[in-house]
Amino acid sequence: MARLKGIAMIYQIKIALDGIRPPIWRRVQVPAEMTLAELHEVIQLAMGWEDCHLHEFQIGHDRYGVPMDDDFGSDLDADEAKVQLDDVVRREKAKFRYTYDFGDNWRHTLTVEKILEAEPGVAYPVCLTGKRACPPEDCGGPWGYESLLEAKKHPKDPRCAELLEWAGPFDPEAFDLDAVNARLQPPRRPPCP
Template identity: 55%
Template sequence: MAKPATTKSLRSIYQFKVTLNGIRPPVWRRFLIASTDSLADLHLVVQIVMGWTDSHLHEFVKGKECYGVPDEDFPSDIHDESKFRIDQVLKQEKDKLRYTYDFGDGWDHDIVLEKILPFDTKTKLSACLKGSRACPPEDVGGTPGYEMFLEAIADPDHPEHAEILEWLGESFDPEHFDLAEANNLLQN
């Protein structure tokens, strides 16, 4: 995801905060991306910093406009995200997008443009600056399923504890976010 930066290709750097809606305490990330990257690039960065696996459909919504991956089999008014630069959709600080990932689980995120920073050749892009808490596992069943999941893994006497741990296949700490790992994935 790391791209060589040139003054010709970048006008500014956008600092975003993405927050997963419906989860308390919140799961969020703050990251930098080139303003001239596409919405498709933004999708990939959100997937990496949040910890999703890009296994499901998604869309961005700003006002009445939807952006995503058009499907010839299902015509819609969705704009092709690969054909729109971020700075064509978000033009000033505090502009925001709604980002939905996995229409079955319905993970809704708010993506807020916090700062528009001057271009700097020393800044590695894309980069995650900070974050809080682990992203829910894929296919856990949206917010209600995640709440039940957390109850089950926290209580060894819960009737579904062993089954859920087996399904998960690894340990899960809802409070853990590994900033170094997110940045390592962004740079590869």
């Protein structure tokens, strides 16, 4: 963790999924010295994604991610596993972007709301609050998600019923803070195969 006068520093970050109304968001507190790769894991677990797709961070004009090969990695400015959060985001109110699943193009805006001293006895990362369930994976981005929500309003329509069957049980209003925090604590789930 980052140290300032011997005190570990914590970033309070709001993670908001762009292009969705009503909003889907989480408020988390994370160690300032975590790597962007570790922050990626926190975002996945807090939001409820399955971590089965590529992703990247955009901070200013720089892009950070997992260098996969020359086709993908050549456009990145740095490997996210080698960059600490407090090296690239240094102030409150700073905003940056996280994109998950380049096909569905789930864009998230991350805002550093506060930089705080760590509280003794608190296991970081921690989710403080949030609203609404994460969309199902591979539902087609914000536009496909909107279609899914519309289908929930007309479940007897054959076209809607097919979409609802594909999505499975899904409550867009659900948010379980205890379940999110349980996922954030070790041992964490293995990555998607």
